Amino acid sequence: MLLLPSAADGQSTAITHALTSASTFCQVEPVGRWFEAFVKRRNRNASASFQELEDKKELSEESEDEELQLEEFPMLKTLDPKDWKNQDHYAVLGLGHVRYKATQRQIKAAHKAMVLKHHPDKRKAAGEPIKEGDNDYFTCITKAYEMLSDPVKRRAFNSVDPTFDNSVPSKSEAKDNFFEVFSPVFERNSRWSNKKNVPKLGDMNSSFEDVDAFYSFCRDERRWIEKQNRATRAQRKKEEMNRIRTLVDNAYSCDPRIKKFKEEEKAKKEAEKKAKAEAKRKEQEAKEKQRQAELEAARLAKEKEEEEVRQQALLAKKEKDIQKKAIKKERQKLRNSCKTWNHFSDNEAERVKMMEEVEKLCDRLELSSLQCLNETLTSSTKEVGKAALEKQIEEINEQIRKEKEEAEARMRQASKNAEKSTGGGGNGSKHWSEDDLQLLIKAVNLFPAGTNSRWEVIANYMNIHSSSGVKRTAKDVIGKAKSLQKLDPHQKDDINKKAFDKFKKEHGVVPQADNATPSERFEGPCTDFTPWTTEEQKLLEQALKTYPVNTPERWEKIAEAVPGRTKKDCMKRYKELVEMVKAKKAAQEQVLNASRAKK
Numbered sequence: 001m002l003l004l005p006s007a008a009d010g011q012s013t014a015i016t017h018a019l020t021s022a023s024t025f026c027q028v029e030p031v032g033r034w035f036e037a038f039v040k041r042r043n044r045n046a047s048a049s050f051q052e053l054e055d056k057k058e059l060s061e062e063s064e065d066e067e068l069q070l071e072e073f074p075m076l077k078t079l080d081p082k083d084w085k086n087q088d089h090y091a092v093l094g095l096g097h098v099r100y101k102a103t104q105r106q107i108k109a110a111h112k113a114m115v116l117k118h119h120p121d122k123r124k125a126a127g128e129p130i131k132e133g134d135n136d137y138f139t140c141i142t143k144a145y146e147m148l149s150d151p152v153k154r155r156a157f158n159s160v161d162p163t164f165d166n167s168v169p170s171k172s173e174a175k176d177n178f179f180e181v182f183s184p185v186f187e188r189n190s191r192w193s194n195k196k197n198v199p200k201l202g203d204m205n206s207s208f209e210d211v212d213a214f215y216s217f218c219r220d221e222r223r224w225i226e227k228q229n230r231a232t233r234a235q236r237k238k239e240e241m242n243r244i245r246t247l248v249d250n251a252y253s254c255d256p257r258i259k260k261f262k263e264e265e266k267a268k269k270e271a272e273k274k275a276k277a278e279a280k281r282k283e284q285e286a287k288e289k290q291r292q293a294e295l296e297a298a299r300l301a302k303e304k305e306e307e308e309v310r311q312q313a314l315l316a317k318k319e320k321d322i323q324k325k326a327i328k329k330e331r332q333k334l335r336n337s338c339k340t341w342n343h344f345s346d347n348e349a350e351r352v353k354m355m356e357e358v359e360k361l362c363d364r365l366e367l368s369s370l371q372c373l374n375e376t377l378t379s380s381t382k383e384v385g386k387a388a389l390e391k392q393i394e395e396i397n398e399q400i401r402k403e404k405e406e407a408e409a410r411m412r413q414a415s416k417n418a419e420k421s422t423g424g425g426g427n428g429s430k431h432w433s434e435d436d437l438q439l440l441i442k443a444v445n446l447f448p449a450g451t452n453s454r455w456e457v458i459a460n461y462m463n464i465h466s467s468s469g470v471k472r473t474a475k476d477v478i479g480k481a482k483s484l485q486k487l488d489p490h491q492k493d494d495i496n497k498k499a500f501d502k503f504k505k506e507h508g509v510v511p512q513a514d515n516a517t518p519s520e521r522f523e524g525p526c527t528d529f530t531p532w533t534t535e536e537q538k539l540l541e542q543a544l545k546t547y548p549v550n551t552p553e554r555w556e557k558i559a560e561a562v563p564g565r566t567k568k569d570c571m572k573r574y575k576e577l578v579e580m581v582k583a584k585k586a587a588q589e590q591v592l593n594a595s596r597a598k599k
Contacts, residue, residue, distance in 0.1 A: 070094030070110055076118070081139035089144035089157060100158050104149065111145040159240070164188075168247045174254040179203060182251045186218070189247070201251075208261050218248045323367060330370035331362040337377040337385070344386040357393045364396050417483060432480060433468055440480060446584055453591050460594075461587040532573060536562055540570060 030038045073091045088096065093110040095102045102110075116122070118138055120130045130136055147153045158164070165188060174181040183201045190198040199214045252258060335358060338344070343354040365373070373392055377385040432440075443458040451457060455474035462472050532540075543561035547554045559567040 070113055071097050076140070077137050079137050079140045081134055081137060081143075084140050084143040087140055087144070088162070089147050092140050092144040093148065095148075099163065100161070102148075107145070107148045111141070111149075114141050166243055168243060168250060171250055171254050174250070178251075178254050178256055182254075185247065186251070189244070202257075204257060204260075206257060208257075211255070211257050211261070215248065215252055218244075327367050327370065330367060330374055333374045334358060334362060334370060334377070337374060338389070341377075341382050341385065344382065344389070358389075360396055360400075361389075361392060364399070365392070417486070431468075431470070436462065436466055436468055436470070436472075437480075437484070439466055440477065441484070443477075444481060446580055447587075452588070453595070456591045456594075457584075457587045460590050461583060464587065464590075465583070536565065539563075540565075540573060543570075544574070 029035075071091075071094050073088075073094060073096065076092060079087060079092070090096050090099045090102070093107065093114055095106065095110050098106065118141060120136055120138055124130050147157050167185075169181045169185060179201065186201050199210070199217050201214060202210055338354065338358050343351040343358075345351050345354060361370075361373070369392070373388060376388045380388070439462050440458070443461045446461070447454055447457050455477050459472045459474045459477045462477065466472070539562045540558070543558040546561070547557050551557065555567045555571055558570050559565060562570060565573075
């Protein structure tokens with residue numbers, strides 16, 4: 001909207017035509033001093049408000065330059081121009097009271113004022129005597145301006161300014177008032193920095209990042225001073241380096257914030273350590289809890305499985321008992337039926353023979369066959385029953401004959417293979433009897449792999465305990481052991497069966513006669529000859545350790561610790577183990593003595 005000036009006194013303003021046109025945007029370009037200001041703002045990437053602040057700053061500096069009062073140096077006219085390097089340039093220009101705080105504008109203004117007052121032409125016009133050439137004191141003013149107007153030369157002069165306070169507070173001085181002591185010192189030394197925006201020392205509320213940045217800056221600045229002074233004054237460089245280093249080290253060691261940060265870091269680490277230990281403890285507790293749960297689940301599962309096995313065993317035992325009673329009943333029924341018919345013969349010898357055959361049938365026939373045969377005998381005539389009985393006897397005898405022939409054939413084959421293997425090793429003349437084979441198997445199990453001079457010990461053991469009188473060498477034993485490993489399972493079963501028969505014979509077990517009537521008390525399983533399992537052997541060994549020799553009723557307690565074994569079984573097994581250990585030691589000692597004798 002267009003703004004019109006207000007009407008004069010006594011006059012009125014009337015709108016003759018309303019402006020209804022809309023506002024329009026147009027581009028304008030700055031010219032003159034505004035263009036210069038625009039270019040500065042663009043190069044600095046600053047806004048107009050920033051430029052206004054800069055302008056205000058320049059105006060304030062100009063006002064300060066106008067207000068600057070120069071101090072006349074009373075010794076100015078007595079200065080020696082040849083000794084200008086050792087003079088106070090600030091005092092020569094009248095800036096002794098401002099010194100390093102003087103701006104370039106102030107230095108320039110001071111130099112201008114000194115030239116207007118002390119120029120040789122002015123003094124000459126005033127009738128003052130002037131020295132010729134560079135011998136006049138005005139040369140000191142010129143040299144002072146040259147030094148202070150050049151930033152590099154001015155910094156070099158400031159570094160050796162005799163009025164600068166180089167003192168470094170001690171640790172004891174800053175013990176209670178750290179910031180009041182060190183803040184002005186760092187502010188004083190910040191003028192040597194070649195970088196702008198020198199960080200401040202700060203206060204107790206400063207963050208760790210600010211404090212770390214401050215000390216890092218001071219240490220970097222120290223290195224800068226070293227670089228700058230390297231080409232000029234070595235001695236001044238060394239002294240300045242030591243001073244700055246002492247200043248920073250004293251401040252760092254006395255800084256209460258560093259102590260606070262260290263305590264916070266220590267507390268943080270302790271908290272992390274405790275949290276880690278607590279987490280580890282909880283993890284271990286969780287693992288232990290899980291392990292206990294798994295053990296409990298495994299125990300319950302094992303108990304359940306054992307209960308199922310026990311129930312199955314009870315069921316199987318019950319079924320077995322039922323079948324056993326049924327077989328016993330059918331056997332007795334068969335004997336009674338045959339006895340009723342007088343064993344189908346009037347001759348005494350034939351009746352005895354028939355009784356033996358009937359006992360064979362009782363031992364060999366299964367329950368179903370016995371039931372069929374008894375049904376035939378009870379429901380038919382004597383002749384039919386006799387024919388059925390004789391037919392069954394022939395089948396059983398034929399079966400026994402075939403089994404015997406097969407066993408003999410396997411034994412012949414085993415002997416032939418054994419002789420062939422030993423004959424290949426040059427020991428064909430040494431025949432291996434069944435007793436020797438059993439003794440070899442026992443010795444191999446008694447002296448397992450890893451025994452010192454194992455095969456010599458086995459050979460010596462056989463030579464001591466063999467009843468054949470044949471002396472065996474380690475080579476003979478190795479060859480025979482390899483041949484036994486090549487036997488098929490049937491041949492091994494035959495050898496083990498014969499070994500068991502021999503064992504029963506040696507221990508006085510008399511087999512039942514075919515014509516003897518089986519009694520109930522001998523039909524159950526005999527525990528005396530049941531082989532000891534690995535688990536039973538471990539239980540026996542543990543019980544022997546648990547109950548020493550002086551324990552009352554020792555063998556009764558040992559028998560209770562081994563389920564399924566009696567006191568007699570445990571004592572017998574213990575004696576066998578003692579004999580085996582003695583035999584083993586004897587064989588090893590004999591081999592050892594033989595080897596010593598050879599040496």
